[in-house]
Each structure stands twice: as C-alpha cells, then as structure tokens.
Amino acid sequence: MLHNITLIPHLVRMYVRTRMEYRGAMFLAWLSQGFSYGAMYATIALIIARFDNLGGWQWPDMALLLAFHLLAYSLGASLSFTQFRDIEEKVRLGTFDAILVKPVGPWTFLVFSGLNIGYGGHVILATGLMAWSLTQVGLAWSPLLVLYFVAALISAAMLTAALMTMIGTTALVWVRSRHLFSIFFGFWELARYPLNIFPAPLQMLMITLAPLAFLAFVPVAVILGKPVPLLGAWAPLASLAAGPLCMLLAVFHWRWCLRNYQGAGG
Amino acid sequence: MAAIISADGVDKTFRQLKRQSGLAGGLRSLFSRTYTEIRAVSDITFAIEPGEAVGYLGPNGAGKSTMIKMMTGILTPSAGALSVLGREPHTNRMRNAREIGVVFGQRSQLWWDLPVRDSFALNRHIYDIPEARFADNLAFLTEMLDMGAYLDRPVRQLSLGQRMRAEIALALLHDPKIIFLDEPTIGLDVVAKDAVRKFLARVNRERGTTIILTTHDLVDIEEICPRLIMVDDGKLLFDGELTRLRADLGSRRRLTLEFATDPGPLPLATATLSRDEGAAKHYLLEDEAISLIDVLNEVGRGHGLKDVKLEEPDIEEVIRTFYQNKSRLAGAAS
Amino acid sequence: MRAGAYPAFALTAFQSRLAYRNQVWASAFGELVISFAFIAIWTAAFAGQVVVDGATLPEMITYVMIAGLLYWNTDRLINDVGEAVRTGDITIFLLKPLSYPASLLATHFGHYVFDQLVVTLPVLLIVGFSVGLLPPASLFHALMALPFWALSWLMLFTLGALCGLLAFWLLTAFALEWFLKGIMALASGAIVPLWFMPGWLSGILGYLPFAWVSYYPTAIYLGKLDPPATFLYFGIGLAWLAALGGFLAWLWSRARHRLIVQGG
Ligand SMILES: Nc1ncnc2c1ncn2[C@@H]1O[C@H](COP(=O)(O)OP(=O)(O)OP(=O)(O)O)[C@@H](O)[C@H]1O
Ligand SMILES: [Mg+2]
DSSP, rough: HHHHHHHHHHHHHHHHHHHTTTTTHHHHHHHHHHHHHHHHHHHHHHHHHHHHTTBBBEEEEEEEEHHHHHHHHEEEHTTTTHHHHHHHHHHHHTTEEEEEEESHHHHHHHHHHOGGGGGGGHHHHHHHHHHHHHHHTTTOOOHHHHHHHHHHHHHHHHHHHHHHHHHHHHHHHHHOOOOHHHHHHHHHHHHHHHHHHHHHHHHHHHHHSSSSSGTTTTHHHHHHTTTTTGGGGGHHHHHHHHHHHHHHHHHHHHHHHHHHHOOOOO | OOOOOEEEEEEEEEEEEEOOOHHHHHHHTOOOOOOEEEEEEEEEEEOOOOOOOEEEHHHHHHHHHHHHHHHSSSSSSSSEEETTTTBOOOTTTHHHTTTEEEEEETTTOTTTBHHHHHHHHHHHHHTTOOOOHHHHHHHHHHHHHHHHGTSSSBGSSSSHHHHHHHHHHHTTTTTEEEEEEESSSOOOOHHHHHHHHOOOOOIIIIIIOEEEEEOHHHHHHHHHSSSEEEEEEEEEEEEEHHHHHHHHHHHHHHHEEEEESSSOOOSSSSHHHHHEEEEEEEEEEEOTTOOHHHHHHHOSSOOOOOEEEOOOOOOOHHHHHHHHHHHHHHHOOO | EEEEEEEEHHHHHHHHHHHHHHHHHHHHHHHHHHHHHHHHHHHHHHOOOSSSSEEEEEHHHHHHHHHHHHOOOHHHHHHHHHHHHHHTTTHHHHTTTTTTOOOOOOOHHHHHIIIIIIHHHHHHHHHHHHTOOOOOSSHHHHHHHHHHHHHHHHHHHHHHHHHHHHHHSSSHHHHHHHHHHHHHHHHSSSOOOOOGGOOOHHHHHHGGGGTTTTTHHHHTTTTSOHHHHHHHHHHHHHHHHHHHHHHHHHHHHHHHHHHHHHHO
16 A cells, blocks of 8 residues: 555656657647637537526636536546546556556556646636636635535545546446446536536436536535535535545445456457 | 466356347347357466476467466456465465566557656566665666667667567566566567577576466477476366477487488388488488487498488477377367 | 449448447437437526527527537547558558548448437437427428538538648647537537627628538528528538638648658
C-alpha cells in the first residue's frame, strides 16, 4: 500500500513527460475542447435567452450547473476515463497482462501511469464560468456552505471516477465495454440540465442506476437552495455520500473482475 | 532440492464466442449467441528445479502462452495445482511479481515515447531495487547486451532487436529468481537472435536464474535450454533432456561417404542408403548401437574411400519426426 | 478502376457493425434517452406557451427528432482518416486501383445506413408512437426533404473528411474532431433552430454550410420555407457542397503529392 503511494509521483512524471513529447497536439486539444464545450453552452444560453428560464433555472444558475458539471467531470475523468476506456484494448494487446506481473497494485499503476492532463481546456473553461456565475447568483456564503461546496465537488469527481472504473473494468471479463461508455455519456449529457424538467422515470433512473444527477444537479440545487425532486431534504447528505459509496462499489467490482480475468488469446 | 515450479494436472478452459458469418448470421447474432469451450491447457504435470533452463515448445495454439500466464499469476487454472516459488501464483501474484521477470515477445513493457533509461529508472522504484545494486545491474546488462549506444534514445526509435534486448534487460534488473520469456526471439534477425541466446544462456549459467521460455525456434532451445517440454493441443507430449528426445526417437545420424571414383551401387547392412550421387553416397544410421567403425568395416578397403562425414541429427529433424510419429499414432487410433 | 468494388465497401461496413451487438443496443438506448431528454427540455422551455416565434411545441418535438437524426456522428469518419494518416496505412490506398475518397464515401455510407436503420429508426418509431411526430407539412415539402436529406449527409461527410485529412498537416485529428463538434452544436441547428436565435446570429449561420446539415432539411420538412425559398436554399447548399468538395479534392491531391514525394 505504502509502496503504491510512493510510486505515484514516479508514474505521473513518466506520463506527463510522454504527453510533453507531443505538447503542441495537447494544447491544441485543450483549445478545441474548451471551444467545443463553450459552443455547446452557448446553445443552451440561446434557449434560455429566448425562453427566460429552463425549469425555473435562469442563465446564471444554469452557468453554475454547467461549470460544476464540467469541473467535477474533468477532475474525476482525469483519473479514469482514458485509462479505463482503453482497458479493452490493453486486454486485447496483452499490455494489461504486463501490468499484472508488476509488484504494484494494478489500479494504482493504471490510473497514475495515465493521469490525464488533457483536461486543461475543461478546467479553465469550468473555473472561469464558475467564477462568473458565482458573482451573479448572490450566494450567502458561510463556512458551512464553502465546506459543502468543496466536499460536494470532490464527491462528484469520485462518482465520475467510480462509474468509469466500473464500466471500463467490465472489459476484463466481458472483453468489451465501449458500449457502456456510450450509455454513460448519454446520461452524462442529461446531467447538465435541471433534473426537474425530466419525466419521473428518468429522474428516478438518474438518482439510482445511473446516478449522474449527483454529478452536478443535486449539489448545485442544494447550493442555490432550489428544490430537489424525489430527494427533498435528503439531497445534501445524499450528494456527499454518492461519491464515496460508488467508489466502494467500484472497488468490489474491480476486485471481482480481476479475479475473473481471462486475458485474450495469443 | 525442492522444485521452484511445479504443475500438477493443470487445466485451463476458455469460453469462446462463435461468430456467425454473413448478413443473416450477423443479424441473428444481435439477438442470440453461442459459445464453444476451448481446452487450451489440459492435464499438464511437470516440476522444474532452481537453476534449470526449460524450453516450452509447441505449434501455434498449443497453449504455451496460456501456461506462462498461469505460472505468472495472470490467469487462474481451471483445475489442478500450480506452485511457483512455493506459492500459488494467482493468489500471490504481487508477491511473486517481485521475484520473477516476464518478457512478452510481442508486446512491450517499455515506455514508447521515453528514453530506454527512463523505463529502467521507473523499474528501480517499482521493484525497490537498492541504488548500488541497480547501478551494478544496469552496467552489467548494458555491457552484456551492448545497449550503451541507445540507452538515451526514445524506445519508438529503436529497432526490434534493440528493443528486445532492452525488454530482457528490464526484466532482469531486479535479479529475479525466475524469468519467463514468451517467444523472446520472434521477429529478430540471426545476429540479434544469437546475441539474445548467448546472453540468456550466460545469465542462466552465471547467475543461476531459472529460465522458462516458449518458442517456435528450435535453435533457441538447443542453445539455451538443456531441457525441453513439448506440448500440442494443450497436452504434454514430451518432457526431458533434448539428448534423450534424440535417443528416444532413435537418432538417425547422417553418414556421407566420398569416393575418388564412383564405386557403383554399394548397399550396406549397417546403414541405409538415402541418396546416391555416384562418388558421394549418403546413408542414414538408424541404430544407436552401430558405430562408424562398424560401417567402415563393412565397406572394407578397395573402393577408394576418400572422406567420411558423420552428422548428428539436427533438432528440427528430431521434432519433425516426433510430430510425424504422433500424427501417425493419432491417425491409427481414430 | 472497378466501380463495383465500392458497394462492397458499404456492405462490409454495414456488416462489420453487426458484430458489435452490445454497441448497437447501447447506442439505440442512449439515443432514446437523449431523445426523451430533448423533448423534456423543449417542453420545459415552452412552459405552457402555445406558439413561440411561429413554432408550436409539437413542431419543436418533431424538429429535435429529425434534426437529431440528421446530425450524424462524424467521429468515426474523422478517426478513420486520422488513423490512416498517422499510421501511414493511407499509402496502401495509393497502391490500389481505387480512389481513397470514394472508398471512404462508400464505407461511411454503409455506416450511415446502419446508424439510421438500426439505431435511429427504432427510436423514431418509439417516439412517434408514444409522444407523436408531425407528418411533413405538404407533399411538396415531403418530396423536397429527401434531396435535402441527401445533401445533409454529403455535407457532413465532406466536413468530416476535411477534418480528417487536415491531420496530414496538423498531425492530430483529435482537436479537429472537437472543433467540428463545437461548430456543429451551434451552427447546424441540431439543438436550437435558427428561428429562436437573435437575428444577427441566424443571419450569419443561415448562410454557413453547417445549417444544411440539420436546420434546412428539418425546416423544409416542417414547411417553414415556401417553395421559391426552398429551391433557393437548395441551390445555395449545392454551391457550398461543390465548394467544400472541391476543397477536399484539392487537399487530397496535396496529401497524395506529399505521400508520393516524401514517402509518407
Ligand atoms: N482469453 C482467451 N479466450 C479464449 N480463448 C483463448 C484465450 N486465450 C487463449 N485462447 C485459446 O487457447 C488456445 C491456446 O492459446 P495460447 O495463446 O496459449 O497458444 P500458444 O501456444 O501461445 O500459441 P502461439 O504459438 O500462437 O503463441 C488457443 O486455441 C487460443 O485460441
Ligand atoms: Mg503464444
């Protein structure tokens, strides 16, 4: 365990140096992704500009929701998305086998030897938008609120990482998991709108089986003091528990898949 | 001495998806799929002593890689008992990992975009190799494998031969007790193969590192591994000394007699004529007990015998005969 | 050059997708969820109003469904070209008696048909039966929607192929894919129709080629353009396609030249 932790800086350093070999492409990617999210948010702003609000959320509220969504996602995804998306390929090429014969926790190795610094564009856009929206929504800041804000952000990032871990790890047993990622991103896209505008079954789905409501809507609604459907007063607690709980589940799932790993032919 | 690796009735069964062909088959597979069971390794038993070098040989799909994956703890056997360094490899994968080295011929463990040296340095941390020990080993391996010229070049710029030597060095930096190599010489040219073989033989001899290697190239086994384990279709065919394989099969030594002038047909009782080129005649010696003297006595004087050449059978031929016999047996049985 | 080879590319692409059964189910499911979400978004936006800027809620629901259908995901196309450039596999095509752009067109036509038939059509049916979709505004608009549909796909293909080929010079298709994604989100009208945008913005976007991907075909279907305007905009769209197609051909000839001279 301690060995794993002391190894982390070395693994991260290797990966960062690899990415820096192609830094031009990386900065271009930051720019393009920042642009792309910006354009997407502009379309949402256009809807609200024409219709005043979306389910009772005005543009500054929406901006905070979008910023929280993007920031929590990119923090969690930097620890998980590319790493676990590529497990499928690592299994097929046998590079996952090579990870298993090292005296390191394979999760530690996988996550930190690929700690994705490609989310620069996301983070810059998200923090910028968040800062602007916070000046607009007029929150009554208190130490408790600050604490909640930070904790909810961490929980949401954990949720992202945990879900990605679970999805990607499935490839160890079922060989393929890409399709599960497309389902994830389907719900992930919905998660940037106010939950209350969706039909009840969808709301239910998004706080249970596909718990992406906790990625942004629930915490931001709590911060803004807006009603949370289905959860009501439990919303603050639930949003803080969602990340750690999913993480725990992910740990069990990862262990189970590792035990049942079959490798690939050749 | 206790065995460092022992396998007792080890089995591995995979489930494989049956692909359906054609448009109709593809559409059908959207709704239902069928699987077949593949017994990649079946009932394998052997024991390997510390310091041995063992070649694991067999045709494609024989289950060699699968066996290596089980011994290194990557896969769990479906049945049977396996022990490596006194432990069950799958349940003790991480503990065993410190004491073994693994080289996969077809996939790299080096960091593609970084200098070779960086991958080595990372392994120092991964395996907690003491600073001095690391420096010694790196110097020794660099010298032995002649890597000095490219230690600071990114891996993506290396030739396959250079990369393979780096892979092997990477697997040996932490002084493993056993090194597993899955087709380490695949794709290398003659010179690179030779360098790798000489090096592995030396590591085995001087450091006492146990070597298990799978290969299709018989010369690998001839030069590195005194002991041979042959598998086909998951099953063990032969386990023993290479020389014993020859003896078991009856060593068909090759004899060439050269005469000053063509002596005409010359049938012998002690050897079978295989090819007659007139002044040069080729024979096969089927019987181990017959010596060159016996043959020469039979030929006698007066034919103007100029030169005699006796060749031991090469291993390719031994194995080919082995497989031929086996398929003949299988054919007779069915 | 055998023209008969090209349909084979399309068929192979179509069949290859069948092998990924989970991917098919997941895409259809994801598409369904997103469709219901967009319906919910517009329902919430209208918030009880009957007509906004001349459009009713049922019209908007039909709009998002059709515009979404037309807004085909070009990631696979850009990736294919980008990978072929990166790995140098593209040189293999120079040795074959085939035109690379044409084989690419055939292959991705196969993918397009697959996506529409297996993924989008079932979703349209489900939404049609559960929520309800409007029929075309008139026979004229129904008939005109078809050539607009073809134009829409060709436009998307050309844009995607352009982004992929630019990887020759920029060495990364990834960033281009994201730039295109961003532009399309806003300018294709797949999410917000141009009539809800401020005048200055719809004025600009209405003349950029991206609007022919989702906005115009759907607007025609809903009868938002009268016959003369329909023909006019079809003409403008064709002109854009010709211009972009010409640019693509020119880029490809430059790329070929580079490959031949520099050996990849
Ligand atoms: N993960 C897997 N899933 C299904 N079948 C597998 C898997 N791994 C191996 N097999 C099958 O098991 C058999 C043995 O494979 P293995 O890779 O061990 O052969 P090998 O002796 O290493 O062959 P080669 O010389 O080609 O490397 C093959 O029939 C292969 O298709
Ligand atoms: Mg193998």
